[in-house]
Amino acid sequence: MENSLDISKQALWQIMERVSDPEIPVLSVVDLGIIRDILVHPEWIEIVYTPTYSGCPAMDVIRGEIKKALEERGWHTVKLTQKLSPAWTTDWMTEEGKRKLRDFGIAPPVAGGPAPHPVSCPHCGSARTELLSQYGSTACKALYRCMDCLEPFDYFKCH
Ligand SMILES: [Zn+2]
Numbered sequence: 583m584e585n586s587l588d589i590s591k592q593a594l595w596q597i598m599e600r601v602s603d604p605e606i607p608v609l610s611v612v613d614l615g616i617i618r619d620i621l622v623h624p625e626w627i628e629i630v631y632t633p634t635y636s637g638c639p640a641m642d643v644i645r646g647e648i649k650k651a652l653e654e655r656g657w658h659t660v661k662l663t664q665k666l667s668p669a670w671t672t673d674w675m676t677e678e679g680k681r682k683l684r685d686f687g688i689a690p691p692v693a694g695g696p697a698p699h700p701v702s703c704p705h706c707g708s709a710r711t712e713l714l715s716q717y718g719s720t721a722c723k724a725l726y727r728c729m730d731c732l733e734p735f736d737y738f739k740c741h
Contacts (some may be wrong), residue, residue: 598629615676616670634672639721672691703726705735707732712726
């Protein structure tokens with residue numbers, strides 16, 4: 583038997599699935615794995631999150647988006663709790679999230695960081711790629727180029 587708190591919790595996770603990362607709009611905060619827990623208290627709800635890295639400039643925007651999404655659905659008393667330990671790792675990103683990244687033309691993070699593992703080209707799948715710049719379109723991404731199809735692409739490197 584599900585009680586009403588479980589039902590609320592489920593609804594809240596569904597709301598979180600619709601909150602997207604401002605830098606990579608195809609990814610939700612759930613895909614990213616930054617929502618660690620949702621607690622339903624009698625008077626308020628608490629969203630426990632871990633930023634992708636501390637000082638991530640997108641986090642303020644994400645906090646605002648989380649509050650807005652909840653308010654639009656009638657949840658007005660929301661507490662956002664930041665949890666820095668354990669630190670976020672790319673392993674927390676869902677497989678669905680990694681697939682969405684590839685479809686969007688961004689190489690998903692490689693466990694343990696790119697070196698010495700090759701970053702595969704999201705366009706043709708080739709492992710013959712080279713790093714052009716540590717910083718791509720945002721601080722969370724590095725710019726790579728594929729030596730087979732010659733397309734440049736972003737690699738999501740938040741760690
Ligand atoms: Zn390629």
